[in-house]
Amino acid sequence: QQPVQSPQAVILREGEDAVINCSSSKALYSVHWYRQKHGEAPVFLMILLKGGEQKGHEKISASFNEKKQQSSLYLTASQLSYSGTYFCGTEQTGANNLFFGTGTRLTVIP
Amino acid sequence: EAQVTQNPRYLITVTGKKLTVTCSQNMNHEYMSWYRQDPGLGLRQIYYSMNVEVTDKGDVPEGYKVSRKEKRNFPLILESPSPNQTSLYFCASNPFPAGPTGELFFGEGSRLTVL
Numbered sequence: 001q002q003p004v005q006s007p008q009a010v011i012l013r014e015g016e017d018a019v020i021n022c023s024s025s026k027a028l029y030s031v032h033w034y035r036q037k038h039g040e041a042p043v044f045l046m047i048l049l050k051g052g053e054q055k056g057h058e059k060i061s062a063s064f065n066e067k068k069q070q071s072s073l074y075l076t077a078s079q080l081s082y083s084g085t086y087f088c089g090t091e092q093t094g095a096n097n098l099f100f101g102t103g104t105r106l107t108v109i110p
Numbered sequence: 111e112a113q114v115t116q117n118p119r120y121l122i123t124v125t126g127k128k129l130t131v132t133c134s135q136n137m138n139h140e141y142m143s144w145y146r147q148d149p150g151l152g153l154r155q156i157y158y159s160m161n162v163e164v165t166d167k168g169d170v171p172e173g174y175k176v177s178r179k180e181k182r183n184f185p186l187i188l189e190s191p192s193p194n195q196t197s198l199y200f201c202a203s204n205p206f207p208a209g210p211t212g213e214l215f216f217g218e219g220s221r222l223t224v225l
Contacts, residue, residue, distance in 0.1 A: 001169070002152065002154075002169070032214070034214075040218075040219075041200060041216035041217065041218055041219055042153070042200070042214075042216050043216075044213040044214060044215075047212065047213070087152060087153060089153075089214075096141075096158070096160060096166075097155065097158060097168065098143070098155070098214065099155065099169070100145070100152045100153035100154070100155075101152055102150060102151060102152035103152050
């Protein structure tokens with residue numbers, strides 16, 4: 001039930017863009033995105049609900065393809081502060097649970 | 111300040127010695143959950159609770175127990191810890207009674223080492 005994330009790791013230079021993908025084999029009600037800095041707790045970025053619109057915050061946005069049970073996180077014009085591990089969490093339709101992917105380690109270098 | 115508090119933050123123990131990791135939230139959230147984080151495996155759910163006296167198994171419940179006697183507290187109990195339970199543990203809460211449809215608020219984590 002754990003969603004699959006790709007890529008596992010990515011290295012960017014400041015200003016470059018990145019896309020992180022998350023897919024599930026189950027029908028999804030919502031997809032969550034979190035970022036975790038080393039040694040810290042995960043921090044909520046956004047949630048996408050079934051039937052909802054694409055969400056965004058400044059230069060980080062996401063989409064949710066309900067038919068394919070896939071979500072993508074878009075980071076544009078990356079900054080050093082974007083470095084960390086990104087997790088998607090999926091909530092299946094009819095369930096009361098949130099399953100996290102294995103994470104994507106993003107490193108932004110000057 | 112709204113927060114989820116876990117204790118202890120760090121613990122080294124020996125195989126078989128019962129231990130409890132406490133979790134308390136001051137936001138009146140119905141939903142609470144425990145996760146363990148291991149390298150390359152992401153966050154895996156151990157147990158969750160929809161409300162007082164309502165708990166259910168997550169993905170990896172073996173070797174763990176929980177209780178929810180009060181809304182604010184959700185302790186994780188390891189009756190007989192083993193080395194494969196060495197991990198980083200996170201408690202999280204959410205205000206939605208129907209499940210985690212909304213932001214999960216995480217505690218700071220508890221790093222447990224079982225020798």
